[in-house]
Amino acid sequence: MAKKKPSAFDLLKTKEELTSLLDNFSDLVSSGTADVRAQVLELIPAFYLLRKLGTNILPEGDSVGARERILIYLQKYPEKIISSDELLVVSGITDYQRRIRELRSEMGWPVLSGNTIKSMLKEGDWDNMVADVSAIKPAQYIFLQSGQDKEAAYRWKLSNVIRRKNISIKDKLLEFFKNNIGRSITGEELSYLAKDATEWARRVRELRTEEGWPVKTRNTGRPELPVGVYVFEEDKQAEQHDRKIEDSTRIKVLERDHFSCRKCGWNLNMIRPEDPRQFLELHHLEYHAHKGENSEENLITICNVHHDYIHKHKMKKDQVLEWVEEK
DNA sequence: CGTTCAGTGTTGGGTTCTAA
DNA sequence: TTAGAACCCAACACTGAACG
Numbered sequence: 596m597a598k599k600k601p602s603a604f605d606l607l608k609t610k611e612e613l614t615s616l617l618d619n620f621s622d623l624v625s626s627g628t629a630d631v632r633a634q635v636l637e638l639i640p641a642f643y644l645l646r647k648l649g650t651n652i653l654p655e656g657d658s659v660g661a662r663e664r665i666l667i668y669l670q671k672y673p674e675k676i677i678s679s680d681e682l683l684v685v686s687g688i689t690d691y692q693r694r695i696r697e698l699r700s701e702m703g704w705p706v707l708s709g710n711t712i713k714s715m716l717k718e719g720d721w722d723n724m725v726a727d728v729s730a731i732k733p734a735q736y737i738f739l740q741s742g743q744d745k746e747a748a749y750r751w752k753l754s755n756v757i758r759r760k761n762i763s764i765k766d767k768l769l770e771f772f773k774n775n776i777g778r779s780i781t782g783e784e785l786s787y788l789a790k791d792a793t794e795w796a797r798r799v800r801e802l803r804t805e806e807g808w809p810v811k812t813r814n815t816g817r818p819e820l821p822v823g824v825y826v827f828e829e830d831k832q833a834e835q836h837d838r839k840i841e842d843s844t845r846i847k848v849l850e851r852d853h854f855s856c857r858k859c860g861w862n863l864n865m866i867r868p869e870d871p872r873q874f875l876e877l878h879h880l881e882y883h884a885h886k887g888e889n890s891e892e893n894l895i896t897i898c899n900v901h902h903d904y905i906h907k908h909k910m911k912k913d914q915v916l917e918w919v920e921e922k
Numbered sequence: 923c924g925t926t927c928a929g930t931g932t933t934g935g936g937t938t939c940t941a942a
Numbered sequence: 943t944t945a946g947a948a949c950c951c952a953a954c955a956c957t958g959a960a961c962g
Contacts, residue, residue, distance in 0.1 A: 660947060679931080690949060692932065 606651055613644040650687035661686040662694040669698075669706060669738035677736045695736065707737050765798045772802075772810060772827035780825045799825065818907070844891055848877055852896035857919040861898045874899040880912040895919070 620637045623629045629637075653667055668685045669677065682691050698704040768785060785799065803810045809828040811817040817826060854875065855862040861872045877894045895915070897905065905915055 662947080688948065693934095693949085694947085696933065 606648065609644055609648055609651070613641060613648065616641040616644065646687045649684040653685065661688045661691065662697060665691060665694055666698055666704065669704075669736070673738045675737065677738070679736065682736065705738065765802060768798055769802060769808065772808070772825075773830050776827055776830055778826070780827070785825065844889060844894070845877060847891045848894045849875070849896055851891070855896065856898035856901055857895050858897060858901040872898045872900050876902045878902055878905060878915070880915060 616637075620634070620641065623634060623637055650661075650664060653664055665682050665686050668682065679692070682695065683689075686694060688694070695706055699706045771785070772780070799810055802808045809831065811826045811828055812824065853862075856872070856875065859872075863875060866872070875896055876899055878897045879889075880893050880895060881888070897919075905918075910918065
């Protein structure tokens with residue numbers, strides 16, 4: 596605790612030393628005789644002094660690490676756009692970006708950079724953001740008022756433990772989910788956990804649809820969730836018979852319905868990127884949660900949009916059959 | 923006008939250094 | 943001896959200038 600606290604005098608003294616070094620350098624250059632290397636050598640102590648000046652601007656100064664200084668500085672100016680050069684001066688290290696990443700992902704501080712904001716804007720609803728975050732360019736940062744997300748920091752630490760295990764990606768995802776029952780988990784976290792940019796989402800879907808784990812998203816039972824957020828509801832796998840529709844049954848149902856949505860007639864040949872209809876799904880007329888069977892008679896082909904509609908309106912078997920006849 | 927390339931910044935992976 | 947700080951590297955995205 597008895598760490599040396601730099602006083603104003605220290606700063607002044609450092610500044611004087613720096614000035615005299617620069618004067619010497621200036622003399623050297625104007626003499627016209629010094630070669631390039633001599634000039635460079637002369638500047639080295641000035642570089643160190645300049646760095647010392649920067650790191651001692653904050654009252655905490657050198658008594659804390661570079662990461663701490665960055666955090667203190669950011670906290671002093673929340674919701675303001677901070678350029679990377681400021682953080683370079685305050686931190687006094689070249690790799691300050693690495694420290695910023697640690698603050699964000701390992702410790703859960705809300706520091707956004709130009710790039711991270713870009714991906715967040717794609718994913719979520721930032722209309723209510725206090726500052727105009729969309730104005731931030733790369734190499735600029737903003738510290739939000741929202742405070743430290745300790746839970747996110749905990750999840751990050753846990754994620755790293757699981758991530759290093761020598762088990763399949765699906766098992767890693769499942770273990771992570773089981774340790775975060777009922778919590779909102781972002782796709783970004785799952786992507787990191789899986790060390791895999793493209794396939795993790797498929798693995799999550801397999802956990803849900805093929806293995807019957809209750810991983811819920813906006814489109815799968817929890818419409819109040821924002822895009823890109825997953826919730827593992829409970830550590831309980833659905834019964835085997837509920838999960839898998841036999842391929843032979845699936846084919847029979849699709850052929851019977853001419854590979855088209857029974858409500859709107861949409862089929863996979865009509866797929867368009869801007870059309871929300873992207874999949875053909877099989878709907879259980881008698882819900883499988885209510886012991887409805889995976890039989891040809893109990894299944895109808897429906898596009899994902901109308902399938903959502905049926906479930907959103909909790910339509911019963913007779914209602915559905917009547918509804919698909921209305922065109 | 924599209925392609926290529928250099929420069930810059932971010933990120934995730936890692937190693938080395940150092941102070942307690 | 944060890945945890946945390948500092949540093950290094952590769953991959954990638956983005957931008958603007960040069961080029962054909």
